[in-house]
Amino acid sequence: MNFDSYADRVVGMAATLVNALTPGEHGGRPVDTDEAGLTARCAAVLGRPVQAAEAAALGRLAERLRPAFLAAEDGATDRVAELVNALLADYRSTPRLSRHDGEPWHLHFAGAGGDTEWGASCATGLAVVVDSQATGRLGVCRADGCDRVYVDVSRNASRRFCSESCLNRTKVAAFRARARATS
Numbered sequence: 001m002n003f004d005s006y007a008d009r010v011v012g013m014a015a016t017l018v019n020a021l022t023p024g025e026h027g028g029r030p031v032d033t034d035e036a037g038l039t040a041r042c043a044a045v046l047g048r049p050v051q052a053a054e055a056a057a058l059g060r061l062a063e064r065l066r067p068a069f070l071a072a073e074d075g076a077t078d079r080v081a082e083l084v085n086a087l088l089a090d091y092r093s094t095p096r097l098s099r100h101d102g103e104p105w106h107l108h109f110a111g112a113g114g115d116t117e118w119g120a121s122c123a124t125g126l127a128v129v130v131d132s133q134a135t136g137r138l139g140v141c142r143a144d145g146c147d148r149v150y151v152d153v154s155r156n157a158s159r160r161f162c163s164e165s166c167l168n169r170t171k172v173a174a175f176r177a178r179a180r181a182t183s
Ligand SMILES: [Zn+2]
Pocket: 026, 027, 141, 142, 143, 146, 147, 148, 161, 162, 163, 166
């Protein structure tokens, strides 16, 4: 998938936020969503220090992004569009051309609404995915004991797992099941 570099980057961030900040399982283990560690997890995702208020806002954003991935996995495109429209409205995504750090002019979508700049960006990135009829590129890991999400950027849209480790674990389990069935 290559909508444009910006959308690719922010949709990737949407998946990263969902995976780091929403409860559930990753590779058979519960995801640590302990409140006390939230700020540190956000800082790890953003690669910079994060204040408690922003961390809480990122947590709320992640909770709202996750259903869009679940609906996409179910093929419920209308539902994805509905969820993304609500995000665009609530985070007041505002396109603005920007040029900095020696980059050419490019679009930013930081909004005036909400309390984290990532809300408007993630909402807009997901809107570009829907607009490109590419919601099939958003998915939820098919491995047992895992519900993390992913953005499929493979050439042939073949991705089904959140990570190499989930892919490998599933392959090994399938191999063992076949071996048992034939022995
Ligand atoms: Zn997984």
